[in-house]
Amino acid sequence: MKKEIPYKIYLSENELPKYWCNLRAFMKEKPAPMLDSATMKPITQEALSKVFCDELARQELDDTTEYIEIPQEIRDFYKMYRPAPLIRAYCLEKVLQTPAKIYYKFEGNNTSGSHKLNSAIAQAYYAKQQGLKGVTTETGAGQWGTALSMACAYFGLDCKVFMVKGSYELKPFRREVMRTYGANVTPSPSMTTEIGRKMLEQFPGTTGSLGCAISEAVEEASKNADYRYVLGSALNHVLLHQSVIGMETKSALDKYGVKADIIIGCAGGGSNLGGLIAPFMVEKLQGKADYRFIAVEPASCPTLTRGKYAYDYNDTGKICPLSKMYTLGSGFIPSANHAGGLRYHGMTSVLSELYDKGLMEARSVEQTKVFEAAEYFARIEGILPAPESSHAIRVAIDEAMKCKETGEEKTIVFGLTGTGYFDMMSYEKFHDGKMTDYIPSDEELEKSFADLPKIP
Numbered sequence: 198m199k200k201e202i203p204y205k206i207y208l209s210e211n212e213l214p215k216y217w218c219n220l221r222a223f224m225k226e227k228p229a230p231m232l233d234s235a236t237m238k239p240i241t242q243e244a245l246s247k248v249f250c251d252e253l254a255r256q257e258l259d260d261t262t263e264y265i266e267i268p269q270e271i272r273d274f275y276k277m278y279r280p281a282p283l284i285r286a287y288c289l290e291k292v293l294q295t296p297a298k299i300y301y302k303f304e305g306n307n308t309s310g311s312h313k314l315n316s317a318i319a320q321a322y323y324a325k326q327q328g329l330k331g332v333t334t335e336t337g338a339g340q341w342g343t344a345l346s347m348a349c350a351y352f353g354l355d356c357k358v359f360m361v362k363g364s365y366e367l368k369p370f371r372r373e374v375m376r377t378y379g380a381n382v383t384p385s386p387s388m389t390t391e392i393g394r395k396m397l398e399q400f401p402g403t404t405g406s407l408g409c410a411i412s413e414a415v416e417e418a419s420k421n422a423d424y425r426y427v428l429g430s431a432l433n434h435v436l437l438h439q440s441v442i443g444m445e446t447k448s449a450l451d452k453y454g455v456k457a458d459i460i461i462g463c464a465g466g467g468s469n470l471g472g473l474i475a476p477f478m479v480e481k482l483q484g485k486a487d488y489r490f491i492a493v494e495p496a497s498c499p500t501l502t503r504g505k506y507a508y509d510y511n512d513t514g515k516i517c518p519l520s521k522m523y524t525l526g527s528g529f530i531p532s533a534n535h536a537g538g539l540r541y542h543g544m545t546s547v548l549s550e551l552y553d554k555g556l557m558e559a560r561s562v563e564q565t566k567v568f569e570a571a572e573y574f575a576r577i578e579g580i581l582p583a584p585e586s587s588h589a590i591r592v593a594i595d596e597a598m599k600c601k602e603t604g605e606e607k608t609i610v611f612g613l614t615g616t617g618y619f620d621m622m623s624y625e626k627f628h629d630g631k632m633t634d635y636i637p638s639d640e641e642l643e644k645s646f647a648d649l650p651k652i653p
Contacts, residue, residue, distance in 0.1 A: 311615030331355025341429030412514025430466030439472025
């Protein structure tokens with residue numbers, strides 16, 4: 198007899214994962230190697246260690262170790278807010294009158310308000326272990342910067358954050374949380390770096406981009422041997438740390454004998470989606486189970502659905518290594534009116550390779566439809582979702598309604614990556630009817646694609 202499924206499925210502290218799942222190690226066809234921007238040859242761990250912490254550089258290039266042990270000090274920190282609950286959306290199912298069963302993994306139950314803390318604490322830990330003084334980073338909507346500022350405060354590290362100017366101005370409370378935890382926050386592009394000054398000269402009045410903020414953070418770190426750059430998404434080691442989400446989700450479902458049919462996540466650089474699907478994709482790659490994976494991205498920054506699969510720089514300033522990924526071009530600047538994050542021009546190489554092989558789907562949605570879903574979800578389930586998470590909510594509702602039309606009793610799981618309490622100015626624009634949907638034209642994208650590096 199199946200156990201009755203509660204509203205919230207909690208794992209005990211003893212069930213907290215002891216290992217991260219390295220998805221790349223299970224892929225028969227590995228993502229193309231990262232290239233050194235100076236030599237255009239596969240980058241070495243030594244070269245990567247000039248930018249990242251030594252252990253993170255090692256994890257970044259490791260595509261053979263299937264499971265990597267989580268250090269005890271990181272697990273102890275995780276216990277402050279993990280395991281995170283897997284919630285059955287009974288109320289949403291009832292209102293939709295759908296035969297689908299809907300679950301969401303809620304990652305907003307910590308002060309940073311999102312899943313980003315899972316990797317922030319790991320990266321700060323390795324920086325501290327290396328004896329560094331501090332780290333630099335970028336942040337788009339602010340979740341990553343908030344999480345990293347918390348992690349750095351915990352380990353006594355300096356934290357310098359370059360925040361995309363549009364978000365810096367739109368989300369002052371997120372900025373102030375970072376400063377409360379001791380971070381130095383600078384709007385990007387700025388006059389404090391050479392790359393920032395060039396961007397301001399070339400694009401006067403620009404609201405910035407994540408690629409530009411990355412360049413500034415890397416340049417700032419390179420000025421001081423006691424600092425390293427850390428990144429909140431897109432890279433392999435970030436997906437590795439975020440796999441704790443998927444490991445917990447699968448354990449919670451297995452505990453009640455539930456098998457997912459559709460797994461949905463919002464997709465910017467790919468960290469939360471990659472983390473959520475990791476153990477499920479392993480089963481698919483091994484032929485043990487089949488799942489539909491749906492990456493949901495904003496129509497204003499349609500990396501997977503309209504991008505090109507090619508080598509590109511990970512940053513606007515073209516000083517970081519190159520990755521083969523679905524990209525809109527490192528110079529692409531998303532529209533200023535986009536209310537959430539998910540503004541990165543490229544998609545992590547792991548997810549790009551899986552998408553290219555047809556192992557996952559992608560869908561783009563307009564922000565007004567996203568906020569319609571966010572408001573609907575908040576009124577029914579009682580959680581105010583982040584705009585980023587609401588991309589997944591939008592498609593989860595759409596898939597549930599398809600089940601209503603067909604009568605199929607599918608099980609849908611999506612990632613609720615965080616809360617939207619610092620996004621009320623965006624909610625205000627939506628409620629006041631001032632939010633618009635900007636979708637880049639083919640001509641704009643082609644102009645950006647023209648600057649892709651020519652790699653044989």
